Amino acid sequence: MADRLPPRTQIGWQVFRRVGFRPHDTIGGLNISLVRYESHCATCGAHFEAFAAQNNWRKREIARRCDGHRRPGGYVDNLSPPLPLAALPAWARPQTDPKKLKASLGRRYHHCWLLKKGERLRIFEPKEAERRREEWRARHRAELAASRKPAAVLPSYLN
Numbered sequence: 001m002a003d004r005l006p007p008r009t010q011i012g013w014q015v016f017r018r019v020g021f022r023p024h025d026t027i028g029g030l031n032i033s034l035v036r037y038e039s040h041c042a043t044c045g046a047h048f049e050a051f052a053a054q055n056n057w058r059k060r061e062i063a064r065r066c067d068g069h070r071r072p073g074g075y076v077d078n079l080s081p082p083l084p085l086a087a088l089p090a091w092a093r094p095q096t097d098p099k100k101l102k103a104s105l106g107r108r109y110h111h112c113w114l115l116k117k118g119e120r121l122r123i124f125e126p127k128e129a130e131r132r133r134e135e136w137r138a139r140h141r142a143e144l145a146a147s148r149k150p151a152a153v154l155p156s157y158l159n
């Protein structure tokens, strides 16, 4: 059973690699084995290791941050990593080809919410992501300025 688990899984840019198992006794008295996996923290980009129940590993309900940045369920920008992809080891570089992604993740686990049909996963490096955020802010400021009503002209008797 255990060896049918995907050895590697991916959510957006973030790649998780299975590195082993650890026996674990549940409160109910069952002896199960947890998946030990490694990845890079979604907040700081540091390498970390964590454990997950096998079903959670399959469903990718797994920790995405190092112990210092633990924030279960917290928002992760799946399209831009906190550090350049070139800084990651080869195993941690994300697949972007939709066909390969599908193959590596299995039919049920492809990135349907990130990828449109036949589209590559488009990942923005930190510098590009920052540039896009800056562009967005500038556009937002300009729109705000344009929508602001001109100052009311005071009636002359108030002078």
Ligand SMILES: [Zn+2]
Pocket (backbone or CB within 6 Å): 041, 042, 043, 044, 045, 046, 065, 066, 067, 068, 069
């Ligand atoms: Zn971290």
